[in-house]
Amino acid sequence: MDTILVDNAGSSSVKFQVFETGGPSRLKRIIKGQVEGIGTRPRLKAQGADGAVLVDETYGPDVVSDVPGAIREAGAWLRTSQKLTLIAVGHRVVHGGPAYSRPTLIDSKVVEKLERYIPLAPLHQPNNLAPIQAFLKNSPGLPQVACFDTAFHRGHSAVADHYAIPEQLYKEGVRRYGFHGLSYEFVAKRMQELFPETAKSRVIVAHLGSGASMCALADGRSVESTMGFTALDGLPMGTRPGQIDPGVVLYLMSEKGMSAEAIQKFLYNDCGLKGLSGISNDMRVLETGDEPGAKLAIDYFVYRISLYAGMLAAALGGLDAFVFTAGIGENSAGIRARIAKKLGWLGAELDANANAGGKPVISRPQSRLKLFVIPTDEELMIAEHTLAVIAADRLQKTGYRETAKSGAGSHA
Numbered sequence: 001m002d003t004i005l006v007d008n009a010g011s012s013s014v015k016f017q018v019f020e021t022g023g024p025s026r027l028k029r030i031i032k033g034q035v036e037g038i039g040t041r042p043r044l045k046a047q048g049a050d051g052a053v054l055v056d057e058t059y060g061p062d063v064v065s066d067v068p069g070a071i072r073e074a075g076a077w078l079r080t081s082q083k084l085t086l087i088a089v090g091h092r093v094v095h096g097g098p099a100y101s102r103p104t105l106i107d108s109k110v111v112e113k114l115e116r117y118i119p120l121a122p123l124h125q126p127n128n129l130a131p132i133q134a135f136l137k138n139s140p141g142l143p144q145v146a147c148f149d150t151a152f153h154r155g156h157s158a159v160a161d162h163y164a165i166p167e168q169l170y171k172e173g174v175r176r177y178g179f180h181g182l183s184y185e186f187v188a189k190r191m192q193e194l195f196p197e198t199a200k201s202r203v204i205v206a207h208l209g210s211g212a213s214m215c216a217l218a219d220g221r222s223v224e225s226t227m228g229f230t231a232l233d234g235l236p237m238g239t240r241p242g243q244i245d246p247g248v249v250l251y252l253m254s255e256k257g258m259s260a261e262a263i264q265k266f267l268y269n270d271c272g273l274k275g276l277s278g279i280s281n282d283m284r285v286l287e288t289g290d291e292p293g294a295k296l297a298i299d300y301f302v303y304r305i306s307l308y309a310g311m312l313a314a315a316l317g318g319l320d321a322f323v324f325t326a327g328i329g330e331n332s333a334g335i336r337a338r339i340a341k342k343l344g345w346l347g348a349e350l351d352a353n354a355n356a357g358g359k360p361v362i363s364r365p366q367s368r369l370k371l372f373v374i375p376t377d378e379e380l381m382i383a384e385h386t387l388a389v390i391a392a393d394r395l396q397k398t399g400y401r402e403t404a405k406s407g408a409g410s411h412a
């Protein structure tokens, strides 16, 4: 059976999934795996479609000391124990820069271009490119597709895409890109399938995971995001602060003598829920704790989400629906209830039972603002894109051959 491998190499973990192609559902997930604890207590774990554990292996920190090492071990396990017939690999790539507004078939020229965006996402982009380069070297004939977290937002208006800085910097690529685009695209698509009328209206989607952002959708298209040039802006996250006065960064440099590298590490790893609470970056831990730091971190998280809801509602000229997704959004009824209360001024009326029961619609029937919980599936979105891109490529190549055979001599 033909399969597509989807890989999602983050700053400190590697997730991968395998989908069978064909059959009635077109794409069927058959393996879901990850390597966690890279450099500390590396562990490769994968499950089959039925949840059965296929592998659960730990490594010495020196064996899997970085993300490329994790990719190597996961790849070796897939090759030796699963004997897959891969027809393509789909990669999550965090930054498509100004150039890429859709999933793209990868060749060495595309990789060269994507390498130029490393300074825009220094912790993620190199890790995203590592498996691409490994496949180009070891399986040069295997189609690879890059799916970008920024692509879904590329249709933003000029005012949403700019900072108030000289235009030269915009031309160089200093723009408000927005991220989590694959998640928003998937949720927008699910909205169309499940609630087609609402999908046409003004919707905010809140992707609340260890990374967190919100996106304003008008008729299913992104018009504004809380994230900007990098994935640091906007909402507070597990370990990132979200919106912060650039003056704080200047203060860290001038008064604390911190280097650019030290500040980068600080902003990506030591802030957000973790920094503010002084306890944990995990919302589950904070919700069960009664320390003042835990309470402040949750209060801040909910408060900032409600502030940004106002901003995004302004971008949309009103609001009809609010959707929760990702780890916290899908699983924490308590956080959803607190946010819904803050959205009362926008017309939200929570159905407490539906919320506690994890139903897809969690607003009361009379609620002016509809509230939804829609689980995201970025990997399925990547698999769908990958399949579509290779199918289009095949069609184009077939068209070319047929034209050549017919003697027309030009590309169809």
Ligand code: ADP
Binding pocket: 208, 209, 210, 211, 238, 281, 282, 283, 284, 287, 326, 327, 328, 331, 332
């Ligand atoms: P990512 O894909 O960015 O790693 P996820 O979308 O998986 O993140 O979200 C991970 C976060 O979701 C965890 O850090 C945790 O805080 C939160 N989370 C998961 N389950 C729950 C739960 N039942 N209650 C509260 N928070 C949860």
